[in-house]
Amino acid sequence: MSATYPFTAADLEALRAWDTPTICNALEMVAPHRRGHGFTVRPMVAADPSLPPICGLARTGTIRAAAPSGRAPAVDRAARLGWYDYVADAALPTVVVLQDLDDTxxxxAFWGEVHSAVHKALRAQGVVTNGSIRDLDMLAPGFQLIAGVVNPSHAYVHMVQYGQEVTVHGMACHHDAVVHADRHGAVVIPHDAVRQIPAAIELGARREKVILDICSSSDFTVAKLKEAIASADEIH
Known part of the structure; x- marks a missing residue:
């Protein structure tokens, strides 16, 4: 890969210490213009909610499954193998973002025992998809799947295209975008915001602590809550 980024693999790994809502909170401070978009807006299913968040460069693609592709088997196979080459071609950790184009x-399911193992071997941390997943008790250990639904069948699943912009549950995502995801859903982090996130999280935590402390205090009053909110606003 010849691309350069204003962050390192260590910077991306550091963001896995926080859940996705916390990342969204930080983005409200460092990229306020993104407050109303750039994240999933519908419920999603996490294959293993206990796994840590995933964070990496997006490898994007689209699939369909409701009907056969209409292509020759060799063309379908070439599309699948080309997808594997595409996912593997990355200098930093990746997260697959796969849009299911079917009306339903x-x-x-594109994702199950085999493809979780394949994509883990391709060094992806996991996938975010509006499509389905299966084989929940046979998935590659540590590989996270954040999906729209759980479904038992492959049906006619096939790769349509890859490397283009996709939209998964309201989150628009392009190739090489930084994606953070966990059981809450996913968010795209602007490249220039990656290294600003930890400091913003620390600031947000200090502001929240003032309010949380008074809420758990034995002498809580509404007046003291109002004072805490005013005090939190002055923390910089």
């Missing part, structure tokens, strides 16, 4: 997304 999730008719057929």
């Amino acid at each position: 997304p999730g008719t057929g």
